[in-house]
Amino acid sequence: MTIRPMKFTPEVLLGAPRRSPALPNAAGTLAVYTQTSYSFESHSKTNEIRVLEIATGRSALITNDPGASSPRWLDxxxxxxxxxxxxxxxxxxxxxxxxxxxxxxxxxxVPGPVSDLKMTVIEPGKIGFAVTGKANADGSLFNPHDAKKPLSTGRVFTSLFVRHWDSYIEPQKNAIWYGVLQRTPLAPASRQAGKYSLSGLTNLIAVSGLAGVESPIPPFGGTGDFDLSPTAIVFVARDPEVSPATHTACACYYCPMFSWTGLSTAQQQEDVKIHRVSKLDGAMSSPVLSSDGGSLAVLVMQEDGYESDKNRIMYVPNPWNGELVEIFESPDGRGLWDLSPSAISFASDDQSLLIQVEETGRGVLYQLSLENFRRAIPKDLKKLTLSGYVNDVTPAAANSSKLFISSSSLVDNSTWTIIDPANPREVQLVSSNSRHGAAFGLSPHQVDETWFKGANDHPVHAWVVKPSNFKPGEKYPLAYLIHGGPQGAWNDQWSTRWNPAVFAEQGYVVITPNPTGSTGYGQDFTDAIKGSWGGLPYIDIQKGFEHIEKNLNYVDTSRAVALGASYGGFMVNWMQGHSLGRKFKALVTHDGIFNLTNALASEEQYFPLHDLEGPFWKKPENWDRWDPARFTQNWETPHLIIHNELDYRLPISDGLGAFNVLQMRGVESAFLTFPDENHWVLKPENSLVWHQTVLNWINKYVGLPPISKGNNFLADQQTEVDPGVAGLSLQ
Structure with missing residues (x-):
């Protein structure tokens, strides 16, 4: 099927099929995944579970039930x-x-909403599983449909949190629930013969006697916060003894599954192993078990109260004796490896760890043998990928050393490949959702990168994304994108919220600097933003603009715009009050900080406490020094402010304050808000309005036409559709 040319617009971005990571079956012949898409013609969302035939790339629909989720292979x-x-x-x-x-x-x-299904084979025909769901105070599964509506909406709080991310704190807490799927014997013959039946659910946290413990960790915890094997479940949770608003300290819990092996659950309370690391007091993530549950690994941060500290790999050879070994430990406590892994897992033979980590703007996969784990050094790491951003890795088949990798890039929203760690440069392409960007009218040739000297002459990296119709010798306006975090980074990774290619296809050269504070360039570079919010990063960004002016002759810096969200929004507000702000024709701030004192109304207070080096009453000079509101006398560049009402991380008063100042000063400005969105804009129709408003705002000031409307991904696509996208039936 061939169709006519198209342009990569917000409608294409937001309407294109979005695939989850794929999970191969034991034979390595099929892979199951979920796929969602949105139609701006029918204003409706499609939710599907699909299966891909790995050898042919053909895809078959299993169900399009809107309530279906978490597909897993049985046995x-x-x-x-x-x-x-x-x-x-x-x-x-x-x-x-x-x-x-x-x-x-x-x-x-089961009598309530659950999600995040994980499974393990206990024995043939007997499958152990775990899911997550809210628990009532008595430990039972919470079902909001059964809850009685109170006569009053009043709430009284006596401790933090009051609200978190986009909702007020409720008495129900996250919990991990487990059970068994048991297959009925084939004989004697009956209607249920050979079918699986559900045992029911047990609250793991309640039965283990762990008072005050909540897992997965709100607000974003999920399958990455727990793991299971035939003999145990492991999970991480915030330390219940300290406030989650001012601390990040966690513990790792190893729970033997005696109920799966025929022993009493009462014994489970006695044998739960709580793993804390005395020298590492911070957050924990990515707990994983070996296939038999006999060993575990987990990522641990050193510093309590710092959400972007370096993750250390802790290996527990035997959970029963409590020994924890820090991989790459060094005598000075800094660790031999300067990067911060984001996820780990055991290889299928349990003899090595697979490690996902940000590195110079990419999401890289490494493998580390555990043969010499006590004396491991970074040189022992084997790099398995070179480009794009790895989102997930799993064995390509049962007991196979080959790996099935789900990834994305700046031009492709989903790529599945298979590699053999013995020869990782020979990559087997399974499926590209967009045919390497071609289905979107994009190409990897649009993507480049540049390095420049920042503050103190340290190297700073930036991605460069050009229009698909880029012509050498012509000049293009600049879209300078500032990332949030501030401990974050622009990576070779797909995004549906801040996608550089959407801006590039309007006719911009998009440049995304990773200044001081960015992740993936060593922990010292990340840590250096502490106490310097408007200092080193601002100088880096300023020097990056000068680098563009002097070295990228295809960029017209006299027609430049700057945009940023969250900390990026803070930086755009900061630039508005300083000399760099005069270099731009227009600015855009999304959910950014306007008045730093207002951060006291945020929820995760450990964040400003760390980055500003103390509370307001002890370090008022730091809070005052980096306050964008102090420089509003200089605000004069046209400025679009966006702020959402459900953003409890950076309350809407920050956006209103910035807009009020712009209006009172007579600066061309506009204010966009969504009452039903949080720190992000996630609903497709809202996101389309966001994109149209932002692009029309900046286009007006650089002389580009208003954004067109009405493009349809399925009707206006140019190239032959990938079988995985078209949804062909298996033959």
Whole structure:
């Protein structure tokens, strides 16, 4: 099927199919995944579970039930199980065959909403599973459909949090629940013979006697906060003894699953192993178990109260004796490896760890043998990927050394590949959702990178994204994008919220600097932003602009705009009050800080406490020094302010304050808000308005035409559709 040319617009970005990481079956022949898409013609969302035939790339629909999620393979068969949320809030476990999608049955139903299904084979025909869901104060599963509506909306709080991310704190807490899917014997013959049935749910945290413990960790915790094996479940949680608003300290809990092996659950309370690391007091993440549950690994930060401290890899050879070994430990406590892993897992043979980490603007996969784990050094790491951003890695088949990798890039929203760690340069492409960007009218040739000297002459990296119709010798206006965090980075990675290619296709050269404070360039570079919010990063960004002026002759810096969100919004507000702000024709701030004192109304107070080196009443000079509101007498560049009402991280008063100043000063300005969005704009129709408003604002000031409307991803696509996108049936 071939279709006519198209342009990569916000409608294309937001309407294109979004695929989850794919999970291969035991034979390595099929891979299951979820896919969502949105139609701006019907104003409706499609949710699908699909199966890909790895050898041919053909994709088949399993279900398009809007409540279906978390598909997993059952045992060593082509059978699947997934969760289905029902209208009454209950959740059913649905079993179906990957090659006969119409043959499904319900294995059981639990009385509330659950998600994040993970499974492990205890023995043939007996599958242990874990899910997550809210728990009532008595430990039972919470179902909001059963909750009685109070007569008053009043709430009284006596401790932090009051609200977190985009909601007020409720008495119900996250919990991990476990159970068993048991297959009925084939004989004697009956309607249920050979089918799986659900045992019910048990609250792991409650049965383990862990008072005050909540996991997954709010607000973004999920499957990455726990793992399971035939003999144990491991999970991480915030330390219940300290306030989560001012501390990041965590503990790792190893829970032997005696109920899966026939022993009493009472013994489980006695044998839960709590792993804390006395010299590492910070956050924990990515707990993983070996295939038999006999060892575990977890990422741990050193400093309590610092969410962007370096993750250290802790290996526990035997959870029962409590020994924890820090991989790459050094005598000075800094660690031999300067990078901060984001996720880890065991290889299928349990003899090595697979490590995902940000490195110079990419999401890289490494492998580390555990043969010499006590004396491991960074040189022992084997680099398995070179480009793009790895989102997930799993064995390509049961007991296989080959790896199935899900990744993305600046021009491709989903790529699946298979590599053999023995020869990682030979990459087998399984599927590219956009045919390496071609389905979006994009190409890897649009992407470049540049380095320049920042403050104190340290090297600073930036991505450069050009229009698809770029012509050498012509000059293009500059879109200078400032990332949030501030401990974050622009990476070779797809995004549906801040996608550089959307700006490039308007006719900009998009440049995304990673200044001081950015991640992936060594921990010292990340840490250097502490106490210097408007200092070193601002100088880096300023020097980056000078580098563009002097060295990139295809960029017209006399027609430049700057945009940023969160800390990036702070920096745009800071630039507005300083000399760099006069270099731009227009500015855009999304949910940015205007008045630093207002950060006292935020929820995670450990964030400003760390970065500003203390509380306001002890370090008022730091809070005052980097306050953008102090420089409003200089504000004069046209400025679009965006701020959402459900943003409790940076309250809407910051956006209103900035807009009020601009209006009172007579500066051309506009204010966009979404009452139903948080720190991000996630709803497709809202996001489309966001993109149209932002692009029309900046285009007006650099002489580009207003953004066009009405493009349709499915109708206006240019190239032959990838089978994984088209959704062909398996043959």
């Amino acid at each position: 060593n068969t082509d059978q699947l199980v997934w969760l289905k949320e029902k209208a009454n809030g209950n959740t059913s476990f649905i079993v179906g065959d990957a090659r006969e999608a119409d043959k499904t049955y319900t294995a059981g139903t």
